[in-house]
Amino acid sequence: MTVERDWLERSADQIEAVLSRHKADGVVLGGVVAPRFVQFHVRPHPSVRIQRIIALAEEIALALGCASVRIARSGGVVHIEMPRSLEAPVRLLRLVETLGREIPPHTAVLGVEETGRPLLLRLPAPDVVHLLIAGMTGSGKSALARTILASLALCNAPERLRIVLIDPKGRGFAPLAHLPHVEGGVIADAQAAVNRLRVVVREMERRDEEGISAPLLVVAIDELADLLQTGGKTAEATITRLAQRGREAGIHLVACTQKPTAQLIGGAMKANFPVRLVGAVATRDEARYASGVPDSGAEKLGGRGDFLLVAKGETTRFQAAWIGESECRALNAPRRQGEKGGAGRHQT
Secondary structure, X not given: OOOOHHHHHHHHHHHXXXXXXXXXXXXXXXXXXXXOEXXXXXXXXXXXXXXXXXXOXXXXXXXXXXXXXXXXXXXXXXXXXXXXXXXXXXXXXXXXXXXXXXXXXOEEEEEEEOOOOEEXXXXXXXXXXXXXXXOOOOOOHHHHHHHHHHHHHHHOOOOOEEEEEEOOOOOOOHHHOXXXXXXXXXXXXXXHXXXXXXXXXXXXXXXXXXXXXXXXXEEEXXXXXXXXXXXXXXXXXXXXXXXXXXXXXXXXXXXEEOOOOOOOOOOHHHHOOOEEEEXXXXXXXXXXXXXXXXXXXXXHOOOOOEEEEEEOOEEEEEEEEEOOHHHHHHOOXXXXXXXXXXXXEEEO
């Protein structure tokens, strides 16, 4: 679908008209047309409070003829986003081929940000360390976790990368079980998961004693809340310990949850997951808990891979790359990276 300039200009006029009628004057400075949304950049009048504009979300959506809009502030500009239908998924394998040698070691490919540039995340970077992926059913959180793990496996040999898969439901990570990087297949039983986490803690202690951090070890947990509930205090203690001390030993957590509550994301867990990947959630409270920032607008995301990257208090909207289950099962070993590649944005 091509978005016509005259439609964009009419929509900008409608936004300004709604703001003016409700004495929340602002000027549309421009915007961005992304795969999943159209974003208008509004500079509010100095006397207008941001919350006043946020409160007009329903009126703006009505004027634009869409189900809802997402409103968030960035610097001195307010972003008003309306959804558009996704023409086709962002294919991980095609994205990896395009990037080629631009992908550094131990770097995950997330997808494409609103400008169309690839978005990469280097796990060993000091500002990354561990990843928390949150979102309700249909948000695409398990698919994003598979994308992250598959992209790491594609670009890193098994002797440089090891993966532990913990999946209480046994479905989300099943297509990756055969990868040569994976240790012990998919662990679905709660007690077996706790035992494996204990083994990882002992490995962390051994690495600390010997002063080593290789190979990189990624512990992926689907349905974190379920594991904490069934695994009890032991599961919580081992995960917290890995989150606190794992980085120096080259151990990183990638955890998914569809229940981003204050109880789950609090204390040590909150402090040690500085990077959040937040998909669609049900309420503003869940959006706040999941993202760690107020008014992220995650409750307005469109689902199906529509995500926010939250790092250092800033958010980046992106469309997650997608890899089908049959494609996952066809992966056998790291593919040889091409000679050519476009530049992507790196989170370091």
